[in-house]
Amino acid sequence: MIKGVMFDFSGTLFRIESAAQWLRAVTAKAALDVPEGELEACVSRLEEFGAQPGGVPPRTVPPHLRALWLERDLTAERHRAAFTALAREAELPAADLAEALYERSQVSGAWLPYPDTEETLRALRRRGIPVAVVSNIGWDMRPVFRDHGIDSLVDAYFLSFERGVKKPDPRIFQMACDKLAVAPGDALMVGDEPDADTGAATLGCRVHLVDPLPVDQRPGALAEVLQLL
Incomplete structure (x- = not known):
């Protein structure tokens, strides 16, 4: 589960x-x-x-x-x-x-959320399922979430440049699981880079990959996440 x-x-x-x-x-x-x-x-x-x-x-x-x-x-x-x-x-x-x-x-x-980003995050919040963003990145993108009005739907951020470790190193996924207070076997990692994001599977997390298409070409890939719960 x-x-x-x-x-x-x-x-x-x-x-x-x-x-x-x-x-x-x-x-x-x-x-x-x-x-x-x-x-x-x-x-x-x-x-x-x-x-x-x-x-x-x-x-x-x-x-x-x-x-x-x-x-x-x-x-x-x-x-x-x-x-x-x-x-x-x-x-x-x-x-x-x-x-x-x-x-x-x-x-x-310069950044656009995918059409189903907000609705997916809101659905998870309604179900009481905590959310973390785990990203290989060199700058703080929290303002992007705030400016698009969805920062309140994210419980924690784990950014490689802040943690000094990057995906697929399992340590960054473990940090996120610990913060969310869930066992890796009860966690799902959703990402678009097979080499990086499947590192979560090392811990026993489920992994769901999406295609990093332009926003107007990918209307519903994140909504599929809800079917995995």
């Missing part, structure tokens, strides 16, 4: 804006007049290097950045350094845009 649920953040409960929207928002704020073709080419390069936090994973990580990339979620400093470095590899229209892009990735307006 499921007595507590852990959710991933990016690609599970929320999804960041597209890379094109991300870059356009930053160039517009900087009042840069960038030709359309150049913008589109830069978007492709940003996606190639996976330079958008919460966006598509990199297809290419330059050798000199691989070690930093692997450790990006352990501290806020490494996270910023990794993603700004990858952005610079994408030959941005202006050199200082790497920092601006990183800052944009932490703005609540």
